[in-house]
Amino acid sequence: MIRLEHVSKRFEAGKQTVDAVKDVTLHIEKGAIAGIIGFSGAGKSTLARCVNLLERPTEGAVTVGGDELTALSEKQLREKRKKIGMIFQHFNLFASRTVYGNVAYPLKGKSKQEINRKVKSLLELVGLSDKAEAYPSQLSGGQKQRVAIARALANDPEVLLSDEATSALDPETTRSILRLLKEVNRALGITIVIITHEMQVVKEICHQVYVMEDGRVVEQGDVFQIFASPRQAITRRFVDSTSNLARIQELLDDPTRPIRLNPGDYLLRLNYLERSTSEALISSISRQFELDINILLGSIELIDGNPLGGLVVIARGGHDKITAAADYLSKRNVLVEVIFHG
Amino acid sequence: MADLLNLMIPDVAARSDQLWRAFWETVQMVSISGGISLMLGIPFGVLLFTTREGGILQNRPVNFILSRICDFFRSIPFILLAMVLLTLSRLVVGTAIGVRGAIIPLVFGTIPFLGRQVESALAEVPAGLIEAAQAMGSSPWEIIRRVYLKEAVPGITRGVTITLVSLINFTAIAGTLGAGGLGNFAIMYGHSKNLPQITWTVILIIVILVSIVQAAGSYIAKKAAH
Numbered sequence A: 001m002i003r004l005e006h007v008s009k010r011f012e013a014g015k016q017t018v019d020a021v022k023d024v025t026l027h028i029e030k031g032a033i034a035g036i037i038g039f040s041g042a043g044k045s046t047l048a049r050c051v052n053l054l055e056r057p058t059e060g061a062v063t064v065g066g067d068e069l070t071a072l073s074e075k076q077l078r079e080k081r082k083k084i085g086m087i088f089q090h091f092n093l094f095a096s097r098t099v100y101g102n103v104a105y106p107l108k109g110k111s112k113q114e115i116n117r118k119v120k121s122l123l124e125l126v127g128l129s130d131k132a133e134a135y136p137s138q139l140s141g142g143q144k145q146r147v148a149i150a151r152a153l154a155n156d157p158e159v160l161l162s163d164e165a166t167s168a169l170d171p172e173t174t175r176s177i178l179r180l181l182k183e184v185n186r187a188l189g190i191t192i193v194i195i196t197h198e199m200q201v202v203k204e205i206c207h208q209v210y211v212m213e214d215g216r217v218v219e220q221g222d223v224f225q226i227f228a229s230p231r232q233a234i235t236r237r238f239v240d241s242t243s244n245l246a247r248i249q250e251l252l253d254d255p256t257r258p259i260r261l262n263p264g265d266y267l268l269r270l271n272y273l274e275r276s277t278s279e280a281l282i283s284s285i286s287r288q289f290e291l292d293i294n295i296l297l298g299s300i301e302l303i304d305g306n307p308l309g310g311l312v313v314i315a316r317g318g319h320d321k322i323t324a325a326a327d328y329l330s331k332r333n334v335l336v337e338v339i340f341h342g
Numbered sequence B: 001m002a003d004l005l006n007l008m009i010p011d012v013a014a015r016s017d018q019l020w021r022a023f024w025e026t027v028q029m030v031s032i033s034g035g036i037s038l039m040l041g042i043p044f045g046v047l048l049f050t051t052r053e054g055g056i057l058q059n060r061p062v063n064f065i066l067s068r069i070c071d072f073f074r075s076i077p078f079i080l081l082a083m084v085l086l087t088l089s090r091l092v093v094g095t096a097i098g099v100r101g102a103i104i105p106l107v108f109g110t111i112p113f114l115g116r117q118v119e120s121a122l123a124e125v126p127a128g129l130i131e132a133a134q135a136m137g138s139s140p141w142e143i144i145r146r147v148y149l150k151e152a153v154p155g156i157t158r159g160v161t162i163t164l165v166s167l168i169n170f171t172a173i174a175g176t177l178g179a180g181g182l183g184n185f186a187i188m189y190g191h192s193k194n195l196p197q198i199t200w201t202v203i204l205i206i207v208i209l210v211s212i213v214q215a216a217g218s219y220i221a222k223k224a225a226h
Helices: A044-051 A074-081 A099-107 A112-125 A141-152 A171-188 A199-205 A223-228 A233-240 A247-253 A281-288 A319-331 B002-008 B016-050 B060-075 B078-093 B098-123 B127-135 B140-151 B153-179 B181-191 B196-224
Strands: A002-013 A016-028 A033-037 A059-064 A084-087 A159-163 A191-196 A208-213 A216-222 A266-272 A292-303 A306-316 A334-341
Touching (some): A016 A044, A016 A216, A033 A171, A033 A199, A044 A159, A044 A191, A099 A112, A112 A141, A141 A171, A171 A199, A208 A223, A208 A233, A223 A292, A247 A334, A281 A319, A319 A334, B016 B098, B016 B140, B060 B098, B078 B098, B098 B153, B127 B140, B153 B181, B181 B196
Parallel strands (some): A033 A191, A033 A208, A084 A159, A159 A191
Antiparallel strands (some): A208 A216, A266 A334, A292 A306
8 A cells, every 4th residue: 555665865954964764665555554663863754754745755756555656746646645644743733723624624625515424424433523613722632633533534545644643642542542543444444654652552553563763664574573573672672662571670670679589590581472372381391391480570462463472480490401491482482581690 | 072172172172173084084094005905915924934945835036035125115214115105106196195195105114014924923833734734635825725824813913903003103104294194183283383282182092093903903813813
């Protein structure tokens, strides 16, 4: 549905040049929810703006729904943009228009009845039928974003771009907006691109994820695969930012030393890569390799509908036995990582 | 009432017909030149703003020329501008005196002022709204009409109010150059014939006029802001 080929964007201001996006090639399939994650300044918002050509790439081609946007005339591009909805961090609602007026804005040119019918059904979809006559200043952040979503969907777009749409919202509201986006994706089949710096957002809603750093896509893949086995350091940081297991580092660093390791103890992190969370692996290695295993932290999460589990344990029983147990586990698709050994 | 005025301000009461005519001339000058200035000044301000660097109609040469024209007229004190433009008035409307003769100087003095006011009102419209409108496929013309001119109504109203107040001020100056109106009346009787009652009455009327314009402007601006 969305195809970027060798897209680069360079900003020039006087003598300074900034390469915000560097040679990005990606393909997002129809009906997918794709996340583009990166820290601020990584170029993700610029990349999103290259999808509807709010920023025209310096190099490369952008194709959405079979039309090469970079080859269209201004007028054709404007027509095409009606099929690419966009929502923003600061909502960007028209303060001088009511909720109804905002949602009706992109429907200019249609008949009155048609506009009325469309606006009503969109407000119903986002759960704000009772707020049609309110002005944006009378709404909460979450309600504003719902209006923005309704407005973005007015022309039945094929694609919805979400640029940090939940970054100004509290966690509870963020979840409800993400649920709404998921529902929009499911019910209307709209391809959604989510720009975010929060891995939690990716975890809750995305199918695919692209990790950006310094203008480049440094890692990409299915969201489960990225969470189960991140390859790049930055991806690891993002994954850890949402993982209960990553808290082990905090516990180790804590001056009150809540975790004490004896000589010969191994502190291990086990990541269950496949759907192996239902096997009693800990009991079996404990029996088979005569290990004492003390579980410190554990978690199971659903990533894109698949369970992803992990444990942090202290294993005692000697180097050889622990190595053998690690081999046994990795054959069963559990990634073993030694965090520390005493 | 008439007796009371006769008693209190006999100089004014004796010239009430002239005063009434002068008042009417001022109202005419303000509304005619104000109307023309609005029709031309708002588009002028829109062009000043949208042709800026990064604007939706970004155009460096056009912006440069418009800005210079604007600054040129704004830097000339109105009394001098009016003196110079009275020649032009004679050519265009056939007279340099009276209400008709005053229109051209007033319009030239007002449009650049209003243009800058409109420009700064548009600058207050958040850039994100323009981006959102572009993302929805709006053309530059649609963005001007449906976003800028709608979102900036409170700011433009404030700008128009300030402009009308200074226009009232300009008419008084134009009055001294033969345009008629309250300014002329005050100069002819209050100043030249040394009748302070006349001067003070004119001041009072102008203060009331300005207050009405200001109150109406503030009301509309407040009403338009949500």
